[in-house]
Amino acid sequence: MSFNPEEELRRLLARFDLLAGIVRATWYEWRQAALEFARPGTKPLDLVLRAWEIVGHDTAMSYFMALRKNSPTFLEDLANLIVMSSRAMGEDAFAYKGENPNEVFVQWNECPWPEFARRYKADMEEDVLGCDRWFQTVIEDVNKHFGTKIKLETLKAIPRGDPICLRRLTMEG
Amino acid sequence: MSTVNYDELVSKWQEYYKQQPGSRMFPHLFKPITIRKVKIPNRIKYAATEDNFNTHDGFVTDKDVAYIRERARGLVGGICTIQGVYMDPKGEGKGYVGQAAAWDDKFIPGLKRLADVIHEEGAIANIQLMHCGRVGGVELDYCVGPSDVPQRLRVLKPVKEMSKEEIKTSIKQHAEAARRGLEAGYDIIEISGIVGYLISNFLSSYTNKRTDEYGGDIENRCRYMVEVIEAVRDVVGKDVPIFIRLCAEELLDEMGGNTPEECMVTYRMAEKAGVDCISVTQGWQESLHSVITRDIPQGHWLYNAKRAKQHVKVPISQAYRLFKPEMADKAIGEGIIDIWEMCRPMIADPELPKKALEGRLEDIRYCIACNLCLARLFRDAPITCAVNPLVGHEWDERWKVKPAEKKKKVMVVGGGPAGLQCALVAAQRGHEVHLYEMRNVLGGQVVYASKGPYGEDELYGIIEWLKRQCDKAGVKFHMNTYVTPELIETEKPDVVVIATGAKFVVPKVPGSDLPHVVLAPDVLEGRVETGDRVVMWGGRGDGVVAALYLATKGKKVTIITKDRKPGVDVNPSYIWRYMLKISQTGGKVYRFADVESIEEGRVIVKGAYGVRIPVPADTVVVSMREPRTELVEAAKKLCGEVHVIGDALVPRRLHNAIHDGYRIGLRI
Numbered sequence: 001m002s003f004n005p006e007e008e009l010r011r012l013l014a015r016f017d018l019l020a021g022i023v024r025a026t027w028y029e030w031r032q033a034a035l036e037f038a039r040p041g042t043k044p045l046d047l048v049l050r051a052w053e054i055v056g057h058d059t060a061m062s063y064f065m066a067l068r069k070n071s072p073t074f075l076e077d078l079a080n081l082i083v084m085s086s087r088a089m090g091e092d093a094f095a096y097k098g099e100n101p102n103e104v105f106v107q108w109n110e111c112p113w114p115e116f117a118r119r120y121k122a123d124m125e126e127d128v129l130g131c132d133r134w135f136q137t138v139i140e141d142v143n144k145h146f147g148t149k150i151k152l153e154t155l156k157a158i159p160r161g162d163p164i165c166l167r168r169l170t171m172e173g
Numbered sequence: 174m175s176t177v178n179y180d181e182l183v184s185k186w187q188e189y190y191k192q193q194p195g196s197r198m199f200p201h202l203f204k205p206i207t208i209r210k211v212k213i214p215n216r217i218k219y220a221a222t223e224d225n226f227n228t229h230d231g232f233v234t235d236k237d238v239a240y241i242r243e244r245a246r247g248l249v250g251g252i253c254t255i256q257g258v259y260m261d262p263k264g265e266g267k268g269y270v271g272q273a274a275a276w277d278d279k280f281i282p283g284l285k286r287l288a289d290v291i292h293e294e295g296a297i298a299n300i301q302l303m304h305c306g307r308v309g310g311v312e313l314d315y316c317v318g319p320s321d322v323p324q325r326l327r328v329l330k331p332v333k334e335m336s337k338e339e340i341k342t343s344i345k346q347h348a349e350a351a352r353r354g355l356e357a358g359y360d361i362i363e364i365s366g367i368v369g370y371l372i373s374n375f376l377s378s379y380t381n382k383r384t385d386e387y388g389g390d391i392e393n394r395c396r397y398m399v400e401v402i403e404a405v406r407d408v409v410g411k412d413v414p415i416f417i418r419l420c421a422e423e424l425l426d427e428m429g430g431n432t433p434e435e436c437m438v439t440y441r442m443a444e445k446a447g448v449d450c451i452s453v454t455q456g457w458q459e460s461l462h463s464v465i466t467r468d469i470p471q472g473h474w475l476y477n478a479k480r481a482k483q484h485v486k487v488p489i490s491q492a493y494r495l496f497k498p499e500m501a502d503k504a505i506g507e508g509i510i511d512i513w514e515m516c517r518p519m520i521a522d523p524e525l526p527k528k529a530l531e532g533r534l535e536d537i538r539y540c541i542a543c544n545l546c547l548a549r550l551f552r553d554a555p556i557t558c559a560v561n562p563l564v565g566h567e568w569d570e571r572w573k574v575k576p577a578e579k580k581k582k583v584m585v586v587g588g589g590p591a592g593l594q595c596a597l598v599a600a601q602r603g604h605e606v607h608l609y610e611m612r613n614v615l616g617g618q619v620v621y622a623s624k625g626p627y628g629e630d631e632l633y634g635i636i637e638w639l640k641r642q643c644d645k646a647g648v649k650f651h652m653n654t655y656v657t658p659e660l661i662e663t664e665k666p667d668v669v670v671i672a673t674g675a676k677f678v679v680p681k682v683p684g685s686d687l688p689h690v691v692l693a694p695d696v697l698e699g700r701v702e703t704g705d706r707v708v709m710w711g712g713r714g715d716g717v718v719a720a721l722y723l724a725t726k727g728k729k730v731t732i733i734t735k736d737r738k739p740g741v742d743v744n745p746s747y748i749w750r751y752m753l754k755i756s757q758t759g760g761k762v763y764r765f766a767d768v769e770s771i772e773e774g775r776v777i778v779k780g781a782y783g784v785r786i787p788v789p790a791d792t793v794v795v796s797m798r799e800p801r802t803e804l805v806e807a808a809k810k811l812c813g814e815v816h817v818i819g820d821a822l823v824p825r826r827l828h829n830a831i832h833d834g835y836r837i838g839l840r841i
Contacts, residue, residue: 003777003785012784057323057331064325068427141323147382147429 020090028120052130056137079104108165124159175360179212186214186250194532201505210412214250220516221254221301225555231274233283239568245294247523253296257303260346268305270553275350284357299361300354306371318374320382325459348404363416369457379430395442402446418452421477424460437484444485467628498529544746559828562835577602584666589617591819591830592672593639598838600646611655624697625718626725658807668814675798675820684771693719693796704791712739716796724758731761798824
């Protein structure tokens with residue numbers, strides 16, 4: 001039976017792209033349904049922030065298994081997990097060490113989420129703050145779980161018109 | 174209050190011990206010990222075991238009473254601990270759906286039934302108080318702890334931080350439960366502070382992040398435990414012993430848990446607060462390290478008991494991979510422990526201490542550490558035991574081995590666990606049993622399974638036990654004998670039991686007839702050497718064991734499974750570490766996948782998303798099985814009563830085979 005590796009990879013990527021698109025579309029479709037059933041006066045932003053918080057707790061739990069408190073590269077390990085999650089969501093991300101010790105940056109060059117926000121007529125700021133809430137929840141849970149003092153700051157955001165998203169992770173002690 | 178006359182009890186048992194060979198074989202095990210006013214005839218303790226046998230609102234059932242009676246009887250005068258009881262009406266401290274409760278006086282009659290049967294069997298009754306903390310809230314959508322540290326395991330509930338008022342209430346609940354225990358007649362009150370339950374949550378730097386007097390340094394983290402002990406002491410008075418179970422080593426370094434030195438501080442603080450005996454444990458449910466699985470050698474954890482002895486003067490007890498009476502007797506003799514505890518070994522054989530006393534070591538049915546009991550417990554099911562099919566059925570006369578009304582000639586075809594267990598029960602019931610095995614070795618799939626690395630040889634112990642018991646029961650063995658319809662016709666049995674197991678089969682795909690496609694048992698038994706790159710076709714237990722075996726030989730194994738993950742049929746307490754070991758040697762897994770074709774040097778795998786992947790392979794090992802049923806139709810024509818059991822019915826696990834054999838053995 002003939003086997004063409006390039007064709008198989010192309011097919012896999014196509015299906016993976018489709019899946020990622022379905023996930024993003026489903027997110028906004030659920031948002032729409034939830035808003036239709038929500039109490040009068042519910043702000044979309046509050047709903048979205050709560051949803052990303054729930055996602056953040058779940059993401060953190062999956063990170064616990066991959067992190068070791070006694071690892072000397074704990075902060076980099078965490079940044080790399082964020083990169084892995086982002087890439088799995090179809091984003092182009094990478095991590096690099098900062099000039100200061102205990103400082104790591106995560107940079108996103110491409111992100112498909114704002115396009116979907118536009119398509120479903122969601123506010124761009126909702127996209128930024130939702131993303132932030134997700135990461136902040138992850139960091140908060142990691143700090144509680146491992147007894148660390150890590151902070152995350154959003155320095156640049158594509159949905160705000162910046163060319164990239166950039167987040168800075170720092171760890172005390 | 175307990176009305177036991179301890180002097181009489183001890184002298185009665187000591188007289189009995191003198192007549193038994195075990196008291197000379199194990200002089201330390203059958204030596205009495207006095208703790209406060211309680212005199213205990215021997216050094217053996219059945220440790221608290223959750224069993225999920227009780228009602229979901231905490232009342233003790235007939236099932237639990239019968240289960241405990243069997244263990245109490247087997248202890249021949251030792252300490253019988255009932256399962257840890259939860260103590261709050263909301264069920265925040267409840268970790269198991271069938272856990273007994275002690276949060277109200279209405280539970281005293283049920284708890285008394287347990288104490289009464291323990292006393293009736295001449296044992297010492299111990300009640301354990303167990304608030305499960307971050308392992309609790311089993312029927313709630315949250316649990317409680319000193320701090321809201323997120324859970325590592327998804328099965329556990331989100332943690333709500335306890336207020337000071339809630340802490341005080343919880344301490345009071347321990348004291349109230351202790352009072353109920355005394356009123357129910359228990360001799361000893363035990364407090365559970367292990368594996369992630371509430372007291373251990375307060376003690377550990379991993380889960381206690383409080384900044385008030387209950388958190389901070391280790392002394393402050395001990396405060397909750399100390400206040401619980403003091404509150405219980407206030408209730409029980411000076412005569413009743415208080416035991417506690419505490420971690421000597423949390424094995425939580427990756428999460429920032431206590432150091433072993435800090436654990437010893439908790440021991441000293443517990444002793445200072447007034448406990449009379451400490452049960453030495455190690456590990457948490459959230460720990461990443463093996464503690465009670467077969468890869469841990471027997472007696473491994475005694476070093477923690479030794480450490481404890483250097484820090485406290487109160488008696489020390491220990492369970493955890495300490496299954497053999499000779500090992501426990503030696504440890505007591507050397508002053509490492511004072512009391513031998515058992516949980517799983519006495520699930521597997523409730524008569525273990527009695528058999529040791531009677532010098533019948535060959536009759537002891539040892540636990541194989543398969544952890545089926547735990548797996549069921551964590552899935553909210555009543556416990557069962559792979560090697561002891563009677564667990565949970567002690568109350569039910571229909572499950573007991575009784576003489577058959579009519580003696581029959583029984584032909585059991587196959588000497589695996591199903592056939593052996595069936596032959597044993599049938600013979601014990603008085604039938605004339607002939608067991609036929611086509612090979613020169615008994616055990617069926619267990620022969621292969623016990624070839625796995627990391628202590629799997631322990632599994633074969635159950636086959637050896639079944640063989641010995643079958644011999645005693647008069648089963649006639651016919652080894653190297655392949656049963657044909659002609660043999661059935663010649664022997665004319667009244668009953669044929671088909672226990673022929675399953676055979677490994679190679680599914681037909683292009684290339685499956687190539688010479689580098691081999692069967693898993695041939696690899697495990699050393700008849701076939703594999704290349705360095707191996708594809709394991711099939712990811713159930715058989716495939717995982719073979720993959721693990723090859724991985725330890727340095728082979729790069731890729732498991733191809735149609736399932737959502739490899740080893741869906743393997744116990745959860747084993748599969749994660751097996752897969753970790755396979756991945757650490759470069760092993761890979763393709764799930765939701767199957768082999769599409771096999772070529773020289775590679776396999777084409779059809780994976781998820783309909784994508785085909787070329788996987789390098791010098792050898793393809795097939796680990797899929799199907800029932801061996803050739804004889805079934807012929808047997809049905811030749812014999813009026815035919816039973817098909819074990820893997821010959823549906824390929825499954827060891828416990829299914831043994832339980833099938835037991836049930837059919839009762840039915841013949």
